[in-house]
Amino acid sequence: MPAAAIRGKRQHLLIVGGGFGGLWAARALADAPVRVTLLDRGNHHLFQPLLYQVATAGLSAPDIAAPLRHILRGQQNVTVLMGEAERVDTAGQCVRLANGASIGYDYLLLATGANHAYFGHDEWAVHAPGLKTLDDALLIRRRLLSAFERAEAETDTAAQRALLSFAIVGGGPTGVELAGTLAEIARHTLRREFRNIDPRRARVLLIEAGPRILSTFPESLSQRAQRQLERLGVSVHTGQPVTAIDAEGVTVGETSIAARTVLWAAGVAASPLAQSLGVPLDRAGRVAVDPDLSVPGHPRIFVAGDLASVHSDGKPVPGVAPAAKQMGKHVARAIRARLSDRAATPFRYRDFGNLATIGRRAAIVDLHGLRFSGFPAWAFWLAAHIFFLIGFRNRAVVLLDWAVAYWTYQRNARIIVGR
Amino acid sequence: MPAAAIRGKRQHLLIVGGGFGGLWAARALADAPVRVTLLDRGNHHLFQPLLYQVATAGLSAPDIAAPLRHILRGQQNVTVLMGEAERVDTAGQCVRLANGASIGYDYLLLATGANHAYFGHDEWAVHAPGLKTLDDALLIRRRLLSAFERAEAETDTAAQRALLSFAIVGGGPTGVELAGTLAEIARHTLRREFRNIDPRRARVLLIEAGPRILSTFPESLSQRAQRQLERLGVSVHTGQPVTAIDAEGVTVGETSIAARTVLWAAGVAASPLAQSLGVPLDRAGRVAVDPDLSVPGHPRIFVAGDLASVHSDGKPVPGVAPAAKQMGKHVARAIRARLSDRAATPFRYRDFGNLATIGRRAAIVDLHGLRFSGFPAWAFWLAAHIFFLIGFRNRAVVLLDWAVAYWTYQRNARIIVGR
Numbered sequence: 142m143p144a145a146a147i148r149g150k151r152q153h154l155l156i157v158g159g160g161f162g163g164l165w166a167a168r169a170l171a172d173a174p175v176r177v178t179l180l181d182r183g184n185h186h187l188f189q190p191l192l193y194q195v196a197t198a199g200l201s202a203p204d205i206a207a208p209l210r211h212i213l214r215g216q217q218n219v220t221v222l223m224g225e226a227e228r229v230d231t232a233g234q235c236v237r238l239a240n241g242a243s244i245g246y247d248y249l250l251l252a253t254g255a256n257h258a259y260f261g262h263d264e265w266a267v268h269a270p271g272l273k274t275l276d277d278a279l280l281i282r283r284r285l286l287s288a289f290e291r292a293e294a295e296t297d298t299a300a301q302r303a304l305l306s307f308a309i310v311g312g313g314p315t316g317v318e319l320a321g322t323l324a325e326i327a328r329h330t331l332r333r334e335f336r337n338i339d340p341r342r343a344r345v346l347l348i349e350a351g352p353r354i355l356s357t358f359p360e361s362l363s364q365r366a367q368r369q370l371e372r373l374g375v376s377v378h379t380g381q382p383v384t385a386i387d388a389e390g391v392t393v394g395e396t397s398i399a400a401r402t403v404l405w406a407a408g409v410a411a412s413p414l415a416q417s418l419g420v421p422l423d424r425a426g427r428v429a430v431d432p433d434l435s436v437p438g439h440p441r442i443f444v445a446g447d448l449a450s451v452h453s454d455g456k457p458v459p460g461v462a463p464a465a466k467q468m469g470k471h472v473a474r475a476i477r478a479r480l481s482d483r484a485a486t487p488f489r490y491r492d493f494g495n496l497a498t499i500g501r502r503a504a505i506v507d508l509h510g511l512r513f514s515g516f517p518a519w520a521f522w523l524a525a526h527i528f529f530l531i532g533f534r535n536r537a538v539v540l541l542d543w544a545v546a547y548w549t550y551q552r553n554a555r556i557i558v559g560r
Numbered sequence: 561m562p563a564a565a566i567r568g569k570r571q572h573l574l575i576v577g578g579g580f581g582g583l584w585a586a587r588a589l590a591d592a593p594v595r596v597t598l599l600d601r602g603n604h605h606l607f608q609p610l611l612y613q614v615a616t617a618g619l620s621a622p623d624i625a626a627p628l629r630h631i632l633r634g635q636q637n638v639t640v641l642m643g644e645a646e647r648v649d650t651a652g653q654c655v656r657l658a659n660g661a662s663i664g665y666d667y668l669l670l671a672t673g674a675n676h677a678y679f680g681h682d683e684w685a686v687h688a689p690g691l692k693t694l695d696d697a698l699l700i701r702r703r704l705l706s707a708f709e710r711a712e713a714e715t716d717t718a719a720q721r722a723l724l725s726f727a728i729v730g731g732g733p734t735g736v737e738l739a740g741t742l743a744e745i746a747r748h749t750l751r752r753e754f755r756n757i758d759p760r761r762a763r764v765l766l767i768e769a770g771p772r773i774l775s776t777f778p779e780s781l782s783q784r785a786q787r788q789l790e791r792l793g794v795s796v797h798t799g800q801p802v803t804a805i806d807a808e809g810v811t812v813g814e815t816s817i818a819a820r821t822v823l824w825a826a827g828v829a830a831s832p833l834a835q836s837l838g839v840p841l842d843r844a845g846r847v848a849v850d851p852d853l854s855v856p857g858h859p860r861i862f863v864a865g866d867l868a869s870v871h872s873d874g875k876p877v878p879g880v881a882p883a884a885k886q887m888g889k890h891v892a893r894a895i896r897a898r899l900s901d902r903a904a905t906p907f908r909y910r911d912f913g914n915l916a917t918i919g920r921r922a923a924i925v926d927l928h929g930l931r932f933s934g935f936p937a938w939a940f941w942l943a944a945h946i947f948f949l950i951g952f953r954n955r956a957v958v959l960l961d962w963a964v965a966y967w968t969y970q971r972n973a974r975i976i977v978g979r
Contacts, residue, residue: 184709184976201620203973210753211974220755223709223976242713275977290603290642294661334629336639538957538972553957554622555630557603557642558694559978 151176151218154476155236155246157226157414159186159209161462162252162446165469171216173477178244180236182225184208187275188530190462191539193318195278197326198286198555199546202275204539205530226253228417231439248441248479250472251414255425255447255460258410265386269405272315279559281404285323286557288402289331292338299399305343306400308391310383311407312349312356314497317366319404320347321500324374329550345375346400348393350382350407355497355505357459362505365514369503383407409460411448418442423450432487433475434468441479443472453490462529464490498522501547570595570637573895574655574665576645576833578605578628580881581671581865584888590635592896597663599655601644603627606694607949609881610958612737614697616745617705617974621694623958624949645672647836650858667860667898669891670833674844674866674879677829684805688824691734698978700823704742705976707821708750711757718818724762725819727810729802730826731768731775733916736785738823739766740919743793748969764794765819767812769801769826774916774924776878781924784933788922802826828879830867837861842869851906852894853887860898862891872909881948883909917941920966 152175156163159181167179185206194200210221225239235245257271270280285307292304305327309320327343334340347354347370353363354370354377367377378393385392390400411426420436423429427450428436434449436442446465451458458464467490475485494508496518504518513521523543530536542553571594575582578600586598604625613619629640644658654664676690689699704726711723724746728739746762753759766773766789772782773789773796786796797812804811809819830845839855842848846869847855853868855861865884870877877883886909894904913927915937923937932940942962949955961972 184705184974201622201973202977203620203975206975208753208974211970214753220712221753222713223706224713275975279977286603287642293639294641294643334627334633334640538960541957541960551630554620555603555627556622556625556694558621558698 152247152480153178153245154248154250155180155244156250156252157181157236158252158254158412158446158448159183159221160189160252160254160446161465162254162448162469162472163250164209164212165466166250166252166445166473167213167216167219167469169470169473170218170476173218173473173480175218175248175476175480177216177219178246179209179213179219179221180224180226180238180244181209181221182223183274184210184223185275186212189273190526191530192272192275192278193315193322195275195554196272196281196285196319197322198282198552199322200539200542201554202279204542206275226414229414229442231418231442246441248443248476250443250445250469251412251418251428251448252445252465252469253412253414253448254465255409255411255427257405258408258425259405260408262386265405268386268388269310269391269403271405272319273409281319282554283557283559284402285326286555289335289338289340289343290557291401293335294337301338303390303399303401305338305340306346306390306398306402307343308346308348308398308400308403310348310386310391310403310405312347312351312354312377312379313406314355316347316349316404316406317354317370317497317499319406320345320375321370321373321498321503324370325500325550326552328374330552330555332550344400346398347375347377348381348383348391349377349379352380354379358495358497358505358507359512362507362512362514366497366499366505369499369505369514373500373503409447415444415448425450433485434472434488435475435485443475445469445472451488453488458488458490461495463493467491496522496525571666571899572597572664573667573669574599574663575669575671576600576655577671577673577831577865577867578602578640579608579671579673579865580884581673581867581888581891582669583628583631584885585669585671585864585892586632586635586638586888588889588892589637589895592637592892592899594637594667594895594899596635596638597665598628598632598638598640599643599645599657599663600628600640601642602693603629603642604694605631608692609945610949611691611694611697612734612741614694614973615691615700615704616738616741617701617971618741619958619961620973621698623961625694645833648833648861650837650861665860667862667895669862669864669888670831670837670847670867671864671884671888672831672833672867673884674828674830674846676824677827677844678824679827681805684824687805687807688729688810688822690824691738692828700738701973702976702978703821704745705974708754708757708759708762709976710820712754713756720757722809722818723820724757724759725765725809725817725821726762727765727767727817727819727822729767729805729810729822729824731766731770731773731796731798732825733774735766735768735823735825736773736789736916736918738825739764739794740789740792740917740922743789744919744969745971747793749971749974751969763819765817766794766796767800767802767810768796768798771799773798777914777916777924777926778931781926781931781933785916785918785922785924788918788924788933792919792922828866834863834867844869852904853891853907854894854904862894864888864891870907872907877907877909880914882912886910915941915944
């Protein structure tokens with residue numbers, strides 16, 4: 142049989158989503174006898190753990206993103222397509238796109254992740270943007286920088302104070318990163334640049350409904366994180382939920398706080414694409430997958446990353462980048478197994494530990510009982526993130542940006558674009 | 561008299577526009593006994609000569625921009641404000657802003673530059689974006705990258721060909737830079753990244769209504785530039801104007817060309833702010849200023865940069881960055897002279913020469929008769945532009961980006977954001 146004919150008979154895997162789950166699956170199938178199509182609504186893979194740096198003007202968008210088709214250019218069995226998946230047609234074995242086209246599949250991997258969710262208060266979205274995509278990050282950057290600019294031009298003291306009040310809702314890793322970095326910007330980066338305001342008087346509030354911030358860490362590290370945040374100038378409010386958000390600010394319990402900039406880091410919900418599967422979803426909209434990451438009743442459909450709800454060693458697998466990568470690689474192994482009629486193995490999450498950065502020289506690390514914080518934790522976090530950034534150039538530029546930023550307190554992407 | 565009172569009596573200079581003219585004027589008044597307010601609609605100074613690199617995904621926006629208030633942070637007599645000037649009220653000696661506020665002045669410098677103009681065909685704007693701001697550059701980048709993405713997903717051959725046809729209208733420096741770089745992207749950068757299209761088959765057309773491209777250069781250099789462009793893969797069309805632009809493409813004379821991406825580099829018109837002065841403007845909307853750069857009949861109002869029409873040594877001063885900088889510095893000198901009741905001197909343009917880049921290892925240089933092209937001209941252009949980029953970090957990052965880009969043919973900002 143001629144090569145083209147054999148190739149034509151190859152099974153087709155459609156991957157939806159070029160994040161850690163989807164991209165790692167595609168890479169793990171480099172020499173497999175399967176045609177792969179990677180569909181993403183953007184043209185790039187995003188290194189999401191550093192997205193808060195783009196939002197806070199430390200890095201530029203291209204520093205933490207790389208074109209998917211460039212990453213996969215050498216892998217001849219992969220076609221990258223940009224397009225928005227709208228729903229899965231399980232009966233027709235295809236995925237319908239927003240532009241009306243559809244793409245058939247023999248195997249399907251859904252890795253579209255999660256988006257921010259407002260717990261039934263979608264009207265908050267316009268006042269309190271969340272941080273999931275590069276566009277989100279550029280919007281937040283614009284709001285943060287514009288707030289200081291508008292405060293400088295404002296003559297009314299109360300309005301000025303509201304412009305210099307920043308409320309971050311949600312005490313998870315993203316909320317903590319945003320609050321710590323924002324406090325550093327106000328206290329150091331912008332010093333001496335304004336004539337009518339003192340940016341050091343800016344208030345940065347971190348609001349967490351639960352009893353403590355960074356609740357996935359041991360309590361002792363949560364406390365250390367809170368102390369480090371407070372040292373950077375953040376006021377941390379725990380134990381009371383946000384009950385209202387509007388253009389004027391945020392209401393916590395019964396107390397209204399005038400804050401013209403509110404950021405949302407409180408909740409995520411899985412991508413709505415999963416709803417079209419017609420299988421039960423959990424409260425966050427995730428698919429409760431079988432142990433091999435396939436969808437119950439749909440052995441040719443897999444889910445990886447934040448869209449999947451799965452347990453490993455009796456514990457739920459967290460929605461973090463290493464888990465998504467491991468799931469992506471596992472799905473690749475499962476598909477190889479199916480192609481050669483072997484049985485798929487159950488997914489097991491290898492937990493290397495948990496780290497969160499807080500700000501300049503401040504972080505917490507929990508490596509299975511080895512717990513540390515402060516400068517050593519920050520250095521560890523920095524090394525890990527630089528190491529995992531995709532592509533030589535990005536690493537070098539990010540290192541250079543950060544080295545200069547560290548010594549000068551400057552941030553290199555303080556450019557307002559858009560709107 | 562206490563120091564504060566003396567300070568309160570200081571004359572106030574309002575500068576509108578933080579480009580080369582406005583920023584260089586502010587810097588030249590560092591130790592002058594005058595209060596300065598620098599008003600700009602953005603928060604940054606833009607190194608416009610490299611804007612085409614942002615549009616063609618070679619550099620990221622923050623690489624070529626720096627916050628105005630950061631540049632001027634050490635200059636205590638300068639206040640930077642972000643806001644949009646709407647009109648000059650010469651009778652009230654103030655500038656009205658779009659948000660309803662107004663700023664009074666003793667001296668006024670208008671340095672708001674030029675924008676692209678469509679010669680009475682404003683309906684072309686939506687199909688053929690021009691390149692003046694960072695937002696323009698990001699829009700063009702999005703269109704260029706999306707065209708290749710859509711071509712890869714397109715199954716109709718004619719539609720695919722239209723998506724892979726790029727028409728650039730205007731054979732001045734910007735049009736030549738865009739065409740040359742785009743041809744390089746299609747031929748080298750994207751090679752091997754697509755499965756359904758061959759990006760090397762992309763057509764790049766440069767359309768110039770006049771008899772030759774780069775008409776401000778001697779004819780021999782124009783010809784060499786055209787040959788270099790053609791070697792890079794650009795088809796150059798001269799001698800016929802564009803008569804129509806729509807969503808399908810561009811009509812040159814009587815010939816319609818199907819091109820889904822059209823870029824406008826053909827015409828500029830001075831900023832409309834000058835219209836509110838109530839003085840005669842030239843055909844391009846520029847203010848015909850007196851030899852000391854003040855506005856006829858308004859000795860306290862000056863104009864610098866692309867908004868000014870002025871002659872030096874009997875020749876019109878060109879709308880280039882070095883001229884804008886020199887005018888800005890001259891206005892600073894003129895204001896110092898006024899403050900100490902000395903007479904202002906006429907502006908004289910020091911012309912250091914003329915250079916234009918075309919693409920990889922291709923450029924032309926004209927230094928008062930010393931004319932060269934090709935690699936030496938390109939190296940000269942590169943050195944000059946790196947040298948003049950503001951700020952250490954930008955220079956280092958741009959150099960690193962370009963060194964990597966040169967060896968790998970890669971472009972580091974191929975990220976689609978927005979819309």
